[in-house]
Amino acid sequence: MTFMEALSSLFSGTNLAILGAVIATILSGIGSSIGVRMVGEAVAGVVTEDPNKFGKGLILCALPGTQGIYGLIVAFITMMKIGVLSGDVKELTISQGAYFLFACLPIAFVGLFSAIRQAKVAVAGANILAKRPEHSTKGVVMSALVETYAILALLISLLMIFFYNV
Numbered sequence: 388m389t390f391m392e393a394l395s396s397l398f399s400g401t402n403l404a405i406l407g408a409v410i411a412t413i414l415s416g417i418g419s420s421i422g423v424r425m426v427g428e429a430v431a432g433v434v435t436e437d438p439n440k441f442g443k444g445l446i447l448c449a450l451p452g453t454q455g456i457y458g459l460i461v462a463f464i465t466m467m468k469i470g471v472l473s474g475d476v477k478e479l480t481i482s483q484g485a486y487f488l489f490a491c492l493p494i495a496f497v498g499l500f501s502a503i504r505q506a507k508v509a510v511a512g513a514n515i516l517a518k519r520p521e522h523s524t525k526g527v528v529m530s531a532l533v534e535t536y537a538i539l540a541l542l543i544s545l546l547m548i549f550f551y552n553v
Contacts, residue, residue, distance in 0.1 A: 398481070399478070399479070399481070399484065400478070400479030400480045400481045400482070400483045400484030400485070401469060401476060401477065401478060401479045401484060402484065403479070403481065403484030403485050403487065403488045404465060404469050404479055404483070404484045404487035404488060405465075405466070405469070405471065406488055407465060407484075407487045407488035407489070407490065407491030407492070407495075408461070408462035408463075408465040408466050408487075408491060409462070410488075410491055410492070410495045411458040411459075411461045411462045411465070411491040411492075411494050411495045411498070411544070412455075412458050412459055412462040413458075413495075414458065414495040414496060414498060414499040415454045415455050415457060415458025415459075415494055415495060415498025415499060415502070416455040416458060416459070417499055418451070418454050418455070418498050418499035418500065418501065418502030418503050419451055419452045419453070419454045419455030419456075419498070419502045420455065421451075421502065421503050421506065422450075422451025422452070422454070422502040422503050422505055422506030422509075423448055423449075423451050423452045423506070425451075425503075425506040425507070425509075425510055426447050426448045426450070426451060426506050426509040426510055426513060427448050429447075429509075429510040429513035429514070430444035430445070430447060430448055430513050430516075432513075432517070433513050433516055433517045436517065437517075437520075440516055440517075440520060440523075443516055443520070443523045443527075444513060444516060446527055447509040447512050447513055447516070447526060447527060447530065448509070450505055450506075450509050450527070450530045450531065450534065451502040451503070451505045451506040451509060451530075452502075453502075453534060453537065454494075454497075454498035454499075454501055454502040454505075454537045455498065455502070457494050457498055457537055457538075457540075457541040458494050458495060458498045460541070460545075461490075461491055461494045461541065461544045461545065461548070462491070464545065464548055464549070465487055465490070465491060465548055468487075468548055468549075468551075468553060469487065469553065477553050479553065483551075483553060486547075486551060487548065487551075489547075490544055490547035490548050490551070491544060491548075492544075493540040493541075493543045493544045493547075494537070494540045494541050494544040496540075497536055497537055497539075497540030498537055498540065498541075501533055501534070501536050501537040501540075502537070504533050505530055505533035505534060505537075508526075508529050508530040508532075508533055509526065509530040511526060511529070512525075512526020512527060512529060512530050513526070514526075
């Protein structure tokens with residue numbers, strides 16, 4: 388096998404689609420893990436002072452974790468669509484594989500950045516929980532507003548994947 392043949396088999400359409408699924412999972416997962424860590428650290432301080440605030444703090448901690456789930460959903464559906472999970476892998480052209488790769492990018496990048504931004508808002512919500520627990524729902528609502536953009540990215544990725552006929 389020549390170098391060019393090896394290179395072309397590595398960058399097959401199917402492999403590009405799988406790369407899209409991997410990128411969606413990795414980037415949104417990184418964002419979520421960073422976000423959950425940030426909020427977890429803030430909530431741990433709050434719970435140290437008042438253990439009864441754990442339940443409300445846990446909600447704030449969970450919010451930035453959803454982007455990782457969204458990336459996983461996009462990856463799972465992409466792999467189903469191209470037959471990886473059924474064992475009947477479709478041989479995609481480079482342009483078909485690139486389509487799936489690009490379809491996975493909205494949730495990959497928006498998931499990465501929105502999870503971290505959502506965590507910053509949730510940390511502010513943890514401050515509300517610490518000082519004015521009766522207003523802690525406001526912190527959850529403000530943090531959930533950032534989630535809107537992750538949901539929009541999830542929708543565009545899913546629409547692109549679902550409505551493409553392989």
